[in-house]
Amino acid sequence: MNAITHPINPAKLVAPKQQALQDPNWVRWSLITIAVSFIGLFICLPLGLVMFQAFSKGIAAYWSELSQADMLSAIKLTLLTALITVPLNTIFGVAAAWAITRFEFKGKSLLTTLIDLPFSVSPVISGLIFVLLFGAEGWFGEWLMAHDIKIIFAVPGIILATLFITFPFVARQLIPLMQEMGNQEEEAALSLGASGWKTFWAVTIPNIKWALLYGVLLCNARAMGEFGAVSVVSGHIRGLTNTLPLHVEVNYNDYNVTGAFAGASILAGLAIVTLILKTALERKQNNR
Amino acid sequence: MSILLTDISKNFGSFSALEHVNLEVPEGELVALLGPSGCGKTTLLRIIAGLEHADKGRVLISGEDKTAQSVSQRGIGFVFQHYALFRHMTVFENVAFGLRVKPRRDRPNNNVITKKVHALLELVQLDFLHDRYPDQLSGGQRQRIALARALAVEPSVLLLDEPFGALDASVRKDLRQWLRNLHHDLNVTSIFVTHDQEEAMEVASQVVVLNHGRIEQQGSPSDIYDHPANAFVSRFIGQTNIFDLDEHDADWLQTAGILNPRTEGKIAHVRPHDILVEKSNSGYAASATVKDWQHLGALIRLELVKNDSNGSTAPVFAEMPNDQFKQLKLHRGDKVDLRIRQAHWFH
Numbered sequence A: 001m002n003a004i005t006h007p008i009n010p011a012k013l014v015a016p017k018q019q020a021l022q023d024p025n026w027v028r029w030s031l032i033t034i035a036v037s038f039i040g041l042f043i044c045l046p047l048g049l050v051m052f053q054a055f056s057k058g059i060a061a062y063w064s065e066l067s068q069a070d071m072l073s074a075i076k077l078t079l080l081t082a083l084i085t086v087p088l089n090t091i092f093g094v095a096a097a098w099a100i101t102r103f104e105f106k107g108k109s110l111l112t113t114l115i116d117l118p119f120s121v122s123p124v125i126s127g128l129i130f131v132l133l134f135g136a137e138g139w140f141g142e143w144l145m146a147h148d149i150k151i152i153f154a155v156p157g158i159i160l161a162t163l164f165i166t167f168p169f170v171a172r173q174l175i176p177l178m179q180e181m182g183n184q185e186e187e188a189a190l191s192l193g194a195s196g197w198k199t200f201w202a203v204t205i206p207n208i209k210w211a212l213l214y215g216v217l218l219c220n221a222r223a224m225g226e227f228g229a230v231s232v233v234s235g236h237i238r239g240l241t242n243t244l245p246l247h248v249e250v251n252y253n254d255y256n257v258t259g260a261f262a263g264a265s266i267l268a269g270l271a272i273v274t275l276i277l278k279t280a281l282e283r284k285q286n287n288r
Numbered sequence B: 001m002s003i004l005l006t007d008i009s010k011n012f013g014s015f016s017a018l019e020h021v022n023l024e025v026p027e028g029e030l031v032a033l034l035g036p037s038g039c040g041k042t043t044l045l046r047i048i049a050g051l052e053h054a055d056k057g058r059v060l061i062s063g064e065d066k067t068a069q070s071v072s073q074r075g076i077g078f079v080f081q082h083y084a085l086f087r088h089m090t091v092f093e094n095v096a097f098g099l100r101v102k103p104r105r106d107r108p109n110n111n112v113i114t115k116k117v118h119a120l121l122e123l124v125q126l127d128f129l130h131d132r133y134p135d136q137l138s139g140g141q142r143q144r145i146a147l148a149r150a151l152a153v154e155p156s157v158l159l160l161d162e163p164f165g166a167l168d169a170s171v172r173k174d175l176r177q178w179l180r181n182l183h184h185d186l187n188v189t190s191i192f193v194t195h196d197q198e199e200a201m202e203v204a205s206q207v208v209v210l211n212h213g214r215i216e217q218q219g220s221p222s223d224i225y226d227h228p229a230n231a232f233v234s235r236f237i238g239q240t241n242i243f244d245l246d247e248h249d250a251d252w253l254q255t256a257g258i259l260n261p262r263t264e265g266k267i268a269h270v271r272p273h274d275i276l277v278e279k280s281n282s283g284y285a286a287s288a289t290v291k292d293w294q295h296l297g298a299l300i301r302l303e304l305v306k307n308d309s310n311g312s313t314a315p316v317f318a319e320m321p322n323d324q325f326k327q328l329k330l331h332r333g334d335k336v337d338l339r340i341r342q343a344h345w346f347h
Helices: A025-054 A058-066 A069-102 A108-120 A123-134 A141-146 A155-166 A168-181 A184-191 A196-225 A228-234 A244-253 A257-287 B041-049 B091-100 B110-123 B139-151 B169-186 B197-203 B221-226 B231-236 B250-255 B322-328
Strands: B003-012 B015-025 B030-034 B056-061 B076-079 B157-161 B189-194 B206-211 B214-219 B241-244 B267-270 B275-279 B286-296 B299-306 B316-321 B335-340 B344-346
Touching: A025 A257, A058 A069, A058 A257, A069 A108, A069 A155, A069 A168, A069 A196, A069 A244, A069 A257, A108 A155, A108 A168, A123 A155, A123 A228, A155 A196, A155 A228, A168 A196, A184 A196, A184 B076, A184 B139, A196 A257, A228 A244, A244 A257, B003 B041, B015 B041, B015 B214, B030 B041, B030 B197, B041 B076, B041 B157, B041 B189, B076 B139, B091 B110, B091 B139, B110 B139, B139 B157, B139 B169, B169 B197, B189 B197, B197 B221, B206 B221, B206 B231, B214 B221, B214 B231, B231 B267, B231 B344, B275 B316, B275 B322, B299 B322, B316 B322
Parallel strands: B030 B189, B030 B206, B076 B157, B157 B189
Antiparallel strands: B003 B015, B003 B056, B206 B214, B241 B267, B267 B344, B275 B335, B286 B299, B286 B335, B299 B316
16 A cells, blocks of 8 residues: 655644633533532432441441341341342343344333333332232232232232332343344354254353343342332331331331441442442443 | 245235245355345345245255244355354354254264364465454454354355445455355355345356346346346346337437337347447438446446437447547547447337
């Protein structure tokens, strides 16, 4: 290739001092100040306050609050709920995203809308739906009572409500990604003789894994942190049906500030860990 | 292996993509499915592969009915327009994939796989890229890797969907020649889809012209060029001048020497190289005026305006070799005489 030389005077190529997209200093600094003080006031300050209140009576008091039987049972129930709902919703989410992005069928747009329903309905109403279905006065209440099955004001109700609330997270992460990827790689795998199952594990999953983990992470954060829907179906029985967010409220209403904030500090810690992992995953996804 | 399609029809909703298509591809041929976009050529290829299923009709590969089989059972090789390489696997693993997913009893051991993959990568002259990922390759390299991957399973037929469609012009030219040579060496029955008539004529041993879900003509490239079955094929394969007798080109054509008393049709198609151009000196030829010309490399294409014609005012295109054009010493606005050597007549 021959280099093409232009008779341009290099002196004329010096960049202009004022760049087109640069505002005056005072505008920039006042915008930065507003942003930073907003974040400080509404995010950093409350988070700091939670930690400060939790440790206000010393580490010993913090630990003794955390090791109370009711607190431990609340933590256990929260973990149990997440342990059941997150894997289930991962499977549902992948299946729904697969169906929506890979097949044409009647009612597809209805399904897409329904996946978003838990996002658009107030969590309290989601909880009430389950009370109306399975509560003592509900549709299936009598039958359940006759067979001695307890759903409302018991652990199954909490798990059902959490399942409903956290349903969209995984599917919502996967659908746009799988739509953008198309199905040519999967078709290629099939044409090379791979079975559908093999294609799913060897081609689909590796391509969606970071988005999938991201969805699982958000799903988990919500499953552990959900208050409204769980509050309606739980019945607030200490040591039995209180999840961690509910237990924080109970402690707070009892004027046990240290206990309330000790519980809150765990939830806040979970949120921070989630955010860090989320950022790391986003970076991974973009680097690919 | 030979391919036989009988009475294939396919609808997408109310749109009919293919209607009663019958096609026979003898063993070892390199066939081009040629047609404008939306003519059903890709659908036909996908039906042969089993990526799509026909509403009606049967697919036979080397005499065996494959209609009900899924794509993974058919033992075909498919090369996608946008390559569809597995982006999370290295080039080596991409090519090895088809061997690794074989059921255990047919699966070669690792040594055999390694040897075979390297042999295929050498065949496509890209072994030095074996540990790269697809996004580190150029378009032409990806296409060749996709071909190596498809060949790894020793397919009975090779199907290529617009194999050169996403490449730039110079790479495309090289790859065409390369594919032709590769086919010559491997001799595996191959079908490729293209909308580019030049590509079809240059690469294929047989061309199948499709339009609106029907086969218009099948034959060797020279067959199709010299004896187009109908007006569509004639128009689609190469440039042509169209003279419509209903639009009163008759007199003008008669003086150009091609209108027989026993008229064979209403519309005459004349290839630009079948029009002889001479500087005007009266006589029996139709006359025209030079409007402009373009260099097409070895050929010059003249744009001419018909004189004394009460028919359409569409320009007439004539082509001649470069040196002949120089001898004629034509200028814009010169009067010339035209003689037409040969025309195809259609109704």
